[in-house]
Amino acid sequence: MQIESKLPHVGTTIFTVMSGLAQQTGAINLSQGFPNYNPDERLQRLVFDHMQRGDNQYAPMQGLLSLRERIAEKMEMLYGRSLNPETEITVTAGGTQAIFCVIAAFVHPGDEVILIEPCYDSYRPSVETVGGKVVTYALQAPDYRIDWQEMGRLITPRTRMVCINTPNNPTGTLLRESDMLALEALLRNTNILVMSDEVYEHLIYDGEQHASALRYPELYARSLCIYSFGKTYHNTGWKTGYCIAPPELTKEFRKVHQFNVFSSVHPLQAAFADFMADESQYLGLPAFYQQKRDFFQQAMAATRFRPLFCGGTYFQLYDYSGISDEPDLAFCKRLTTEYGVAAIPVSSFFSDGRDDKVIRFCFAKTEDLLAQAGEKLSAV
Ligand code: GLN
Numbered sequence: 001m002q003i004e005s006k007l008p009h010v011g012t013t014i015f016t017v018m019s020g021l022a023q024q025t026g027a028i029n030l031s032q033g034f035p036n037y038n039p040d041e042r043l044q045r046l047v048f049d050h051m052q053r054g055d056n057q058y059a060p061m062q063g064l065l066s067l068r069e070r071i072a073e074k075m076e077m078l079y080g081r082s083l084n085p086e087t088e089i090t091v092t093a094g095g096t097q098a099i100f101c102v103i104a105a106f107v108h109p110g111d112e113v114i115l116i117e118p119c120y121d122s123y124r125p126s127v128e129t130v131g132g133k134v135v136t137y138a139l140q141a142p143d144y145r146i147d148w149q150e151m152g153r154l155i156t157p158r159t160r161m162v163c164i165n166t167p168n169n170p171t172g173t174l175l176r177e178s179d180m181l182a183l184e185a186l187l188r189n190t191n192i193l194v195m196s197d198e199v200y201e202h203l204i205y206d207g208e209q210h211a212s213a214l215r216y217p218e219l220y221a222r223s224l225c226i227y228s229f230g231k232t233y234h235n236t237g238w239k240t241g242y243c244i245a246p247p248e249l250t251k252e253f254r255k256v257h258q259f260n261v262f263s264s265v266h267p268l269q270a271a272f273a274d275f276m277a278d279e280s281q282y283l284g285l286p287a288f289y290q291q292k293r294d295f296f297q298q299a300m301a302a303t304r305f306r307p308l309f310c311g312g313t314y315f316q317l318y319d320y321s322g323i324s325d326e327p328d329l330a331f332c333k334r335l336t337t338e339y340g341v342a343a344i345p346v347s348s349f350f351s352d353g354r355d356d357k358v359i360r361f362c363f364a365k366t367e368d369l370l371a372q373a374g375e376k377l378s379a380v
Helices: 014-025 041-053 065-079 095-106 123-129 148-152 177-187 247-260 266-275 285-300 328-339 367-377
Strands: 089-092 112-117 133-138 159-165 193-197 223-228 241-244 315-319 358-362
Touching: 014 328, 041 266, 065 089, 065 241, 065 266, 089 095, 089 247, 095 123, 095 159, 095 193, 095 223, 095 241, 095 247, 112 123, 123 133, 148 177, 159 177, 223 247, 241 247, 285 315, 285 367, 328 358, 328 367
Parallel strands: 112 133, 112 159, 159 193, 193 223
Antiparallel strands: 089 241, 223 241, 315 358
C-alpha cells in the first residue's frame, strides 16, 4: 500500500526521544519539561473526592462552568479583562491540543502562518496537517529579540495567523508591553489572527509582569490565548488547559474541539475548580521557580557551559560552544550517555535545524537533583 504522508519530515518529537534515552540510560532527565515533584496533596484528594461523588462521566464540551467561572475571575484579577465564561473560555486536553484546534479551526489550505522561531515543536506540524504553509521568522541567539518591522515584511495577503509565545519555550525570553503594542499596530486593519501561547504565564521572574494578550483590547479581539494547568499545578500528565478567545473566535474553536476530544477529563476539572479558589498557589509560583532558576545557575557556575538570559519558563539555555563543536543533537545524546544528564538541543525548535550550539535544561526539579546535575556537568 502506498501511503502519502501528510508530515513527511516529521519523526518522533524530541521530548519523547530524549526522555526515552534518559530513561534507558538512567540519566538525570532535564530534557522534557516537567517537574519531578507531585502536585499538592489537597488537589490530589479533591480529584479522588470528585470521582467518589460521581464526576466520572462526560464533562460539558466547553468545560465545567464552575471551572470556567474561576478562570474568568483569575484572568480579570491578573490581566484586567472581564471575560464571559459561557462564550470566551473553553477547557481543553492540555495546551498542545488547544494549539492544534486553534490552527485547525482557522487555517485553510494554502493559508500562511507566521512562526517566530525557535518555537515549540508542535506549531509547524499542526499547520501542515491542515494544509497551511509555514512562514518562519528566525531569531538570533543569544538574545532572540523580535524586530517587529522585519517580521512585518513576511505578511502577505495569504497570512492567516501569527503565533507568539511568552514566556518563551525554549528561550526563556519575555515579550514586553512594547512588543504587544508593536504587534497590535502591525496587525491593525488586517484579518490576521494571533495564537498567543501563554502556558508559562506564572513562571516569570525578577518582578516582571506577564504581557498577556488579554491586557490589550485591540490585540485580544483577534487572539486565541492558550493556558495550561499542568505548568501551574505541577501535573503536566493530567493534560488539562484552556483557550480564551472572543465569542466569535471561540465559536469556531469549539466546532473543532468538540470533534477532536469532545471534552476534557471531568474529575480533574472539578478538582481544579475547587483548588483555584486558593490564589496563593499561582501567585507563589514566580518566587518558587525563580529560586530554582538561581539554584540551578549556581550549580552550573563551575561548569564550562555559559548561561543565556532566562526571564521566564522553567527552562534555562546554555551555550556549549566553548566545550565542543559537535552538532547539538549529538552533543545532547553524548551528555546523556556519557555524563548522565539529558537536555534538549535547541535546533529542534528551528525548521531549518539551525544549530547555535545552545541546549535547553529544565530546572523544574528538586534541589538535590539540580545539584547532582551540576556536579555531573562540571566533568564535561
Ligand atoms: N512543553 C514541554 C517541553 O517543551 C514538553 C511537551 C511534550 O513533551 N509534548 O519540554
